[in-house]
Amino acid sequence: MVREPGNSYSRCISCHPLRDSIDLAKARMQHAEYRKTLMDLGLEVITVPRDDANADSCFVEDNAVVRGRRAIICRMARKSRRDEVGAVADALGHHLQITHARPPATIEGGDVIHLEDKLISGVSQRTNPAGVSQMSEWLGVKVDTIRDLDMVHLKSYVTYLGRKTLIASSRFAKHDLFKQFTVIELPDKEAYAADTLAIGDTVLMASGRPVAQKLVRQAGFKVVSLDVSEIEKCEGALTCLSILF
Numbered sequence: 001m002v003r004e005p006g007n008s009y010s011r012c013i014s015c016h017p018l019r020d021s022i023d024l025a026k027a028r029m030q031h032a033e034y035r036k037t038l039m040d041l042g043l044e045v046i047t048v049p050r051d052d053a054n055a056d057s058c059f060v061e062d063n064a065v066v067r068g069r070r071a072i073i074c075r076m077a078r079k080s081r082r083d084e085v086g087a088v089a090d091a092l093g094h095h096l097q098i099t100h101a102r103p104p105a106t107i108e109g110g111d112v113i114h115l116e117d118k119l120i121s122g123v124s125q126r127t128n129p130a131g132v133s134q135m136s137e138w139l140g141v142k143v144d145t146i147r148d149l150d151m152v153h154l155k156s157y158v159t160y161l162g163r164k165t166l167i168a169s170s171r172f173a174k175h176d177l178f179k180q181f182t183v184i185e186l187p188d189k190e191a192y193a194a195d196t197l198a199i200g201d202t203v204l205m206a207s208g209r210p211v212a213q214k215l216v217r218q219a220g221f222k223v224v225s226l227d228v229s230e231i232e233k234c235e236g237a238l239t240c241l242s243i244l245f
Helices: 024-040 079-093 129-139 188-194 210-218
Strands: 064-067 070-073 097-100 112-114 119-123 143-147 158-162 165-168 182-185 197-199 202-206 222-226
Touching: 024 222, 064 079, 064 129, 070 079, 070 129, 079 097, 112 158, 119 129, 129 143, 158 197, 165 188, 165 210, 182 210, 188 202, 188 210, 202 210, 210 222
Parallel strands: 070 097, 119 143, 165 182, 202 222
Antiparallel strands: 064 070, 112 119, 158 165, 197 202
16 A cells, blocks of 8 residues: 655655755655556555645555554554544555554554564654554554664664564664574665565665665565655655555
8 A cells, every 4th residue: 555745745754954855756756666666566556545735644654554454543643644544544444454543552653563473663752652552452463662762663773574584774783672583784874774675575675775785685585776765855765655465
């Protein structure tokens, strides 16, 4: 499930130094290439109608967490983002059983790493313990947590590639929860590449990070490199742009 950047995209929540140079037309071209890549990999792509009023609405991952045939619709920490979820909830409701996170919970999908047997969630600026608890209860899955109130989303630093392999920035590469995994640790100058989207044995990665891509290929995965420069300016990345189910 994806959603094209809306007309207000340049007003996204971001502290990126190049935020003021956002090119909406280019962002939409990059998003279109992202959608095409997903379809080329055999996925059915459901497109939620564009939301021109909410600047961060293309980052649909934050709107819901899906496990099996259930989805929890997130209650996002930023009040300015809460109007995004309605259309996403309606679209998911055609396919899955849904519930909505309830106050005082806040939870966002960008904090949630999906593993075969459990989830790992950040407790962060955007997700609190009540959100984790409601997610675990509704989805019926164990959730381990990593608490760091200085981070926005956990998946900005760690993502799962499959085959017991994670890719991570130095911030979390040696975390105790990851001892049972092979961890590809990235050099600090390519830390943005930690946010990847794995589809089977193919890993979508941000372009311009050659060391990161080489390390993932050496680990036995196929890499598809995508230019997401305009997404990065809004402090988004590859996982942020879709909900997989």
